[in-house]
Amino acid sequence: SRSLNLAVIPGDGIGQEVVAQGLKVLSAVLPQDVKLETKEFDFGAKRYHATGETLTEADLDALKKHDAILLGAIGDPSVPSGVLERGFLLKLRFAFDHHVNLRPSKLLPGVATPLAGQPEIDFVVVREGTEGPYTGNGGTIRKGTEHEVATEVSVNTAFGVERVVRDAFARAQARPRKKLTLVHKNNVLTFAGHLWTNVFNKVAEEFPEVATDYIHVDAATIYLVTDPARFDVIVTDNLFGDIITDLAAAVSGGIGVAASGNINPSGEFPSMFEPVHGSAPDIAGQGKADPSATVLSVALLLRHLGHESEAARIEAAVSADLAERVGKPARSTEEIGDALAVRVAG
Ligand code: IPM
Numbered sequence: 001s002r003s004l005n006l007a008v009i010p011g012d013g014i015g016q017e018v019v020a021q022g023l024k025v026l027s028a029v030l031p032q033d034v035k036l037e038t039k040e041f042d043f044g045a046k047r048y049h050a051t052g053e054t055l056t057e058a059d060l061d062a063l064k065k066h067d068a069i070l071l072g073a074i075g076d077p078s079v080p081s082g083v084l085e086r087g088f089l090l091k092l093r094f095a096f097d098h099h100v101n102l103r104p105s106k107l108l109p110g111v112a113t114p115l116a117g118q119p120e121i122d123f124v125v126v127r128e129g130t131e132g133p134y135t136g137n138g139g140t141i142r143k144g145t146e147h148e149v150a151t152e153v154s155v156n157t158a159f160g161v162e163r164v165v166r167d168a169f170a171r172a173q174a175r176p177r178k179k180l181t182l183v184h185k186n187n188v189l190t191f192a193g194h195l196w197t198n199v200f201n202k203v204a205e206e207f208p209e210v211a212t213d214y215i216h217v218d219a220a221t222i223y224l225v226t227d228p229a230r231f232d233v234i235v236t237d238n239l240f241g242d243i244i245t246d247l248a249a250a251v252s253g254g255i256g257v258a259a260s261g262n263i264n265p266s267g268e269f270p271s272m273f274e275p276v277h278g279s280a281p282d283i284a285g286q287g288k289a290d291p292s293a294t295v296l297s298v299a300l301l302l303r304h305l306g307h308e309s310e311a312a313r314i315e316a317a318v319s320a321d322l323a324e325r326v327g328k329p330a331r332s333t334e335e336i337g338d339a340l341a342v343r344v345a346g
């Protein structure tokens, strides 16, 4: 019989609530012969306050033993900005070489968008996850003086860019429209921008069926609002990808339905799946959070591990649930989770 050995990190704030629903739906959708084993980890603000630790080498060793990781959200106003971001989330993404940060955007039927009309939105952003300005390469001199100087160096390697660009081409090739857009800023960032553009054009030769396109990141924010249907697959650097995927979420149903995967395609380390939203301390503990983003992240997790039909069933269930919400009173986190678990089982 098969097994799924999952590391679960509920984290802070609404992370706890939404992860519980994600696991509920996962248990409901898995075939009988797949044995689900979960191990919960207590990372986050509480552990940081109690021990001063965010993520140790021993933690990484323990996480490594799993097929995948499901994360709720990490972050709390009681912890200074940057401590958990760098000390936990980015540390984990870097340690497990999660270089493909996959963020699909699909506007599902009946879901509200701030955009005029009901545009077709169905694209996926492949955000580089281990390089760019996220590497922590920089420094400050003359700190606190009027002459303080801060640098934040963006690191781009031919190896790192090529592997994520190739992954994005393969994803575009597998989709019906077969279109890949490179988003960068090569008119100003002429060093990194040219590296990205050259690598993109070189890898394109291996994928003659994929139509290619280049857009500067500022212009991309316009098109995401005025003509999101033009996008199929987007590949971009870590910071541009961070910014445009929040915008992408905002136009395609909001942060309540935006899912993501931090993927290590080789399988050398477990991949991690998480909603794009944060811990939302303002609504934590009230049962108000929409678990759909986490449930859709579980679908990405299942697809990554080869459980395609179960992933598709979860996506169909979320889609049907969202379509039925129109005009009805809001339900609690748990009620939505229950309804989704019933749908995927039935
Ligand atoms: C995200 C978040 C993180 C990022 C932060 C919390 C480090 O915004 O997952 O998009 O910038 O990647």
Ligand code: MN
Binding pocket: 242, 243, 246
């Ligand atoms: Mn972000």
